[in-house]
Amino acid sequence: MTNELKKYSTGFTSGALLYKEAPFVINAIDDIKEFLLGNEELKQEFLPHNAEASRKRIKQELEKRLRALNDSSFIELFAISDESNKKLILFYAACKLYDLLADFMLEVVLYKWNNIDLDLDSDDFQNFIYKKMGKHNELMDITENTRNKLSQVAIKMLKQLGLIQKGQLKKMDFDESILKAIIKNGDTWFLKAIFLKDHELKQL
Secondary structure: OOOOOOOOOOHHHHOOOOOOOHHHHHHOOOOHHHHHOOOOOOOOOOOOOOOHHHHHHHHHHHHHHHHHHOOHHHHHHHHHOOHHHHHHHHHHHHHHHOHHHHHHHHHHHHHHHHOOOOEOOHHHHHHHHHHHOOOOHHHOOOOHHHHHHHHHHHHHHHHHHOOEEOOEEOOOOOOHHHHHHHHHOOOHHHHHHOOOOHHHHHHO
16 A cells, blocks of 8 residues: 555654544634645644643644545544544544554554454554564664554554454444545555455445
8 A cells, every 4th residue: 555665654642543632623624625735724722631732732633634634525524423433534544644554454454354363452563563664764763662652552543443342353334425435535445454345345
């Protein structure tokens, strides 16, 4: 899915899915198209965090993730979706923004699922980072503490989405309108990464 020569960004330590914070950001958007173009600035005062630095960091992170969707329909779908499907949109946004997450899903999580190896924890993400260091020098520069944090956040995302339950991978059912929007956006790879089979994709 991704280009090996492209540098991996490791900025998702700001938070997992940020499900509780996302509605505050989305509700503050006046013009979705202008927001996606980066032309609309949002204030961070509306976020439910005491520290200004924390509000600013989370606002900026959510802005980046939502803009990575590059399609206003997902913002509109978010507003009318239930919790499970809201979380799917947020996870999709994170994978769109962070190639490191997307490649982990395709190369480790999907591989395990297809081989009926359902155990998954932070060690799997740690090992994935170590394997990628040979071609991605930027991963050599991060500290052990950052590697641990990245691994914890990645696994937390999957737990929040429901793809990990009691330490094991589990397939979830999501709304067809969102799945179709993802296909329309050119990201069938993402649906495969959340365990949809070819025949299910054809039905969509």
